[in-house]
Amino acid sequence: MHTLLLLSALVADPGIESLTYQGELSQVERGQQTAVVKEFTADCFLSEQAGAVNATTLIQESTSRLPWAELVTWQSSVNATDLAPAFGYRHKEKLYAVTGMFPLLASPEPLQKGLEWKSGPASFEVVGEEMVGDVKCWVVESVTGPARKHQIFVQQDRPVVERLKQTVFMGQGDRFELTLQRTKSEVLPAESASKTLNAMLHLQAMKESLERDPYDRTADITPQSTAVAQEQIEELMASVKGTRFENYVASISRDLGNRAQREMEVSELRDKFxxxxxxxxxxxxxxxxxxxxxxxxxxxxxxxxxxxxxxxxxxxxxxxxxxxxxxxxxxxxxxxxxxxxxxxxxxxxxxxxxxxxxxxxxxxxxxxxxxxxxxxxxxxxxxxxxxxxxxxxxxxxxxxxxxxxxxxxxxxxxxxxxxxxxxxxxxxxxxxxx
Incomplete structure (x- = not known):
């Protein structure tokens, strides 16, 4: 809700920057990366308000998808507990929600070399600086558990992740490596920014109304959530028209239609028995x-x-x-x-x-x-x-x-x-x- 309030405050001045990230997940065997097992794209929309950077992230993936309600997330640079973006990966027949440490890195104070802090079980340390392309970045090393070591490259002028190398474990200790790189950025024209902001507000309002369990991101959309989404889908489709969220919401609409058709057929079966x-x-x-x-x-x-x-x-x-x-x-x-x-x-x-x-x-x-x-x-x-x-x-x-x-x-x-x-x-x- 904190991020929603910040987004609402932007209506008068909806300055929004669009970032695109390309991500890859590779399995690691005997210390060596094998073939890439999953690719995805993340579209992030940044805004600044009252000293905070806010990000809305849309994950685009073609296989082993998470439920559509999990593909959009909101973060603020002043709130380390916000839900991180996630994508789906099916490993040994089980679907996992793989969360990425991007697009923002929340810290208690501005980054500088030698800064150390903790957030829950995770520890962070700024170990140096490095150029990533033509962008000056702080190099942050993080440890989130045994053998879970990560390297985060954060833009020096704001808490935005430029590149990421993250260790992931699934199954019985099977190791993977998530790599992520920003590939594109642009400031949206005023009209496009206004439409995008309106779309984000409607999307977040709907997501909050679904009351999803933040600890079970692979859970299917419940019949109760389906009914809630059905009530809002027409207004939501109108709000995202002409924005980068249009295809995403169209996929939600198709899913809701399929669920309604399936429920009607199951209802007929129920009536039969x-x-x-x-x-x-x-x-x-x-x-x-x-x-x-x-x-x-x-x-x-x-x-x-x-x-x-x-x-x-x-x-x-x-x-x-x-x-x-x-x-x-x-x-x-x-x-x-x-x-x-x-x-x-x-x-x-x-x-x-x-x-x-x-x-x-x-x-x-x-x-x-x-x-x-x-x-x-x-x-x-x-x-x-x-x-x-x-x-x-x-x-x-x-x-x-x-x-x-x-x-x-x-x-x-x-x-x-x-x-x-x-x-x-x-x-x-x-x-x-x-």
């Missing part, structure tokens, strides 16, 4: 035996179709922690909670062993107590398989005591701080009272 007797289906226990019919007869049954694989394990972990909380709450009631592992490898006994082993490691790690079964006989397809429509697992299906489908939901739920999966909790409680 809810209120009808559950289709015939068979689940297999991890030991290979079918789930006994008496485990389901006359009970409220919660089916949670998900991958149940330990790797790659990404938040929110299929919300299985919250499902386990729900199962524990109703464990003394006539309620059966079953996880249903969906995996193409279940088709053959040879590969099924690896799937079961992975499930056991996951449930041990997550300390879940409800039973996890195997979908060896296409139970997911019997319930319509919303992944065919582009929807993602988990799929949640609830059957009442008579075997009728009373709830059908694809994706994640909004979590209540006190009751976790509140919507399911209330539904099950109501069914038990009947």
């Amino acid at each position: 809810v209120g009808q007797p559950a289709p015939s289906f068979t689940l297999t226990q991890l030991g290979g035996e079918p789930v006994p019919a008496e485990d389901l007869a006359g009970k409220v049954v919660v089916l949670h179709f998900w991958t149940y694989q330990e790797k790659p394990l990404e938040q929110p972990y299929g919300q299985i922690g919250y499902l386990d909380f729900l199962a524990t709450r109703f464990r003394d009631k006539p309620v059966t909670v079953l996880g249903v592992a969906v995996d193409n490898r279940l088709g053959t006994p040879e590969s099924r062993t690896a799937v079961v082993r992975s499930i056991k490691r996951l449930t041990s790690f997550m300390k879940t107590g409800y039973e996890v079964t195997l979908d060896t006989r296409n139970a997911l397809n019997q319930f319509g398989n919303p992944t065919r429509l582009g929807a993602e697992l988990p799929l949640w299906v609830i059957l009442d005591q008579s075997g009728t489908v009373v709830h059908y939901h694809s994706g994640y739920y909004e979590i209540d701080n006190q009751r976790g999966l509140k919507e399911l909790d209330e539904l099950i409680a109501d069914l038990l009272e009947k």
Whole structure:
């Protein structure tokens, strides 16, 4: 919000400079760089107000993209805690948000040789000066953890990063090197600057309204955030017209349209099942035996179709922690909670062993107590398989005591701080009272 206030103060004098950075991510093996594994471009828009330099950064990447809400960030040179720009990289099947130490470097006082300071766990030291092209820069060395050493070249007349060499770790200690270089700069004409400022104000207002978790930048856009964005998208598209943000917002609009279409199709699927007797289906226990019919007869049954694989394990972990909380709450009631592992490898006994082993490691790690079964006989397809429509697992299906489908939901739920999966909790409680 601090940066938004500073941007608002610029309306009378929207002097804006545009910078372009080119970035590369390379993997390091045995101390040597291998091939470049990711390239990206960053467009930064700088303004100065009340002695502070403010930056709005738009990341442009073509593969392994982060959710669109994470591709724009705001920073101020007087606030070291602002969210840094980030790009996506998928390493060993897991998507990471790789943050870069640019375009601004916040420091407690103007840089000079020998200056040292700390910001949280990170330490910084100005070790010298160097020309980067025709730009005089301070050379700042930073350490943010074991073996995490970085070199930042900062323009001497302002806290703007000119070049960056940053160490990144992913997976189980796999090392990468991020290099970044400013390649272009221009002062925007007054009319263009005014349009750009207006676009930035609208973009930041929308991003703040989404209430994203700053510690989980790979998380998908939630249905709640999608609804919020839908309400603002037309005004946002009008505000960015003729600016460098136009293509970015057009991609947001396309994504929202795709999500709306997918939700309509899943809703039609939901209407097909809810209120009808559950289709015939068979689940297999991890030991290979079918789930006994008496485990389901006359009970409220919660089916949670998900991958149940330990790797790659990404938040929110299929919300299985919250499902386990729900199962524990109703464990003394006539309620059966079953996880249903969906995996193409279940088709053959040879590969099924690896799937079961992975499930056991996951449930041990997550300390879940409800039973996890195997979908060896296409139970997911019997319930319509919303992944065919582009929807993602988990799929949640609830059957009442008579075997009728009373709830059908694809994706994640909004979590209540006190009751976790509140919507399911209330539904099950109501069914038990009947």
